[in-house]
Amino acid sequence: MRAREFHESQGVEDWRVLVGDEACAHFRTGSFAAGAHFAQSICPMLEGRQADVDIRPDGVTVRLTEPDAELARRISAVARESGMASVPVAPQRVQISIDALGIPEVMPFWRAVLGYTEWGDEDLVDPRRCGPPVWFQQSDIRRNRMHVDVYVPHDQGEARVAAAIAAGGTLVTDEFAPSWWVLADPEGNEACVGTWLDRE
DSSP: OOHHHHHTSTTOTTOEEOGGGOEEEEEEOSSHHHHHHHHHHHHHHHTTSOEEEEEOSSEEEEEESSOOHHHHHHHHHHHHHTTOEEOTTOOOEEEEEEEESOHHHHHHHHHHHHTOEEOSSSEEEOTTSOSOOEEEEEOSSOSOOEEEEEEOOTTTHHHHHHHHHHTTOEEEEOTTTTTEEEEEOTTOOEEEEEOSTTOO
8 A cells, every 4th residue: 555545545544654655653642551551452453564563651653564544543443442642743754864985885884883784785774673774875976975864744744844944954955845855954964854745
């Protein structure tokens, strides 16, 4: 199921697709105990699926690597039955991006220093799935060599960009919006705010 198809489905209002067709929902629980109980309730639904459940003191974030509207509706139903409210603007995915002249020469250093594992030819991932992934982008020029990618819900992209500009940032380019905007802090360090829109 693609991002647009997922969002056009009925009953998935709690969920937001980020980049790479990853569907996320955050439910406010108020305590570890409530979050653990909720996680225990939905675990049977997630058996055999590629999914993550992140329990924090104030809430639980569920990530479905493969968007599934029916599964999302079932999880939301359990949350409602437990009296938990969703926070649709909360999900995001942070990625560190490194521009490299020679990816094969640079990548082993970052794999070793971070303790990450390779995923494909251009990505490193935390085997515990706690830290942000690192993506290596082929570059033929020496410029700002590292930046942060922040993927937000499709209906939060412009607001996140506006907040960054209000906080002292500048818009480098919106040529690729709403897929992504390039921003810079007051010293020129760059970040991209991205959504799934116009990527399909």
